[in-house]
Amino acid sequence: MSFRDLANDVGIKSASVHYHFPTKADLGEALVARYADRFKAELDKIETGTLESALNAYVALYSRALVLNESICLCAIMGAEAIGLPENVNSRTKAFFDMNRAWLDALLTQNNIRSAADKAGLIVSALEGGMIVASASNDRKLFDQVAEAAKACIS
Amino acid sequence: MSFRDLANDVGIKSASVHYHFPTKADLGEALVARYADRFKAELDKIETGTLESALNAYVALYSRALVLNESICLCAIMGAEAIGLPENVNSRTKAFFDMNRAWLDALLTQNNIRSAADKAGLIVSALEGGMIVASASNDRKLFDQVAEAAKACIS
């Protein structure tokens, strides 16, 4: 996705995109930041009543991206490319993962799960990795399997 | 990494690289294929005597890439970029993941672990995702945490 492609999609000229986002790094950072913000908003909507339903809702956030948009988590892509990406983009990506782990950690702790932080990290990694494996294999069932197996690890 | 960059590293001209790998797709496929072959060779060396030691050796294969080369699994990168990559590259990437799951499935089955296939998928996804999260966060400990948590899920 070049400046010209993006400009074309929006309906303006590439020079106008540069007006809002001077460099590619600025554009990338804004993209990840917006993605993280929207994800955070979805997290805040999740009802943390029972552990199981909360986890299901959490997984559904990932699953939706995989199924509907036929793409994968933006931060999985950015994270995989972290080497060679600008530092400001990487720090936003890191912040996204931190946010996810923190949310899960809080949820698990609240439900008296042992080693909450470790399991939170496992779930995030498994879901991100699961999206990649499923996407590369063109088989969404692989993601569902991973998500189920990850949930089965809790308790 | 362009044809010119690669040619420069090898010490020849980019046209000569095109002689061996006519298109970028050919080059990418060969790269992933070689990576998978080498990984397979390492898998074959693993002593599957005890489950724990075998799993440790398996995780070490990933960990080594993360620590020594200061990079991550090639197939994590290719898988994350699967959308937009040539089909021949994607099928090699898929084959790599299949191979990993099959190896773990056999190991777990051999050790009478229930839901071996599901857990094999979980481990692969967790390790691939763990590398990405750790790389993006520039914190190798995150990967080690994930690897430990994944192993703790077995049995």
Place this chain on the structure above:
DNA sequence: GTAAAACTATCTTCCGATAGGTAGGGTCTA
């Protein structure tokens, strides 16, 4: 009238790819 936001036009750099040539080594045959 001013400031934001779009535009035109252009520059430089890099990319993947191709055409065509060259040097060296091996092979077949009269």
Place this chain on the structure above:
DNA sequence: TAGACCCTACCTATCGGAAGATAGTTTTAC
């Protein structure tokens, strides 16, 4: 055994295009 031939692996040179970015100008909205 000498010449004709061919294959491999590199080379030089170049093409068309796309990319990121900038300078300067015009339009639009309040």
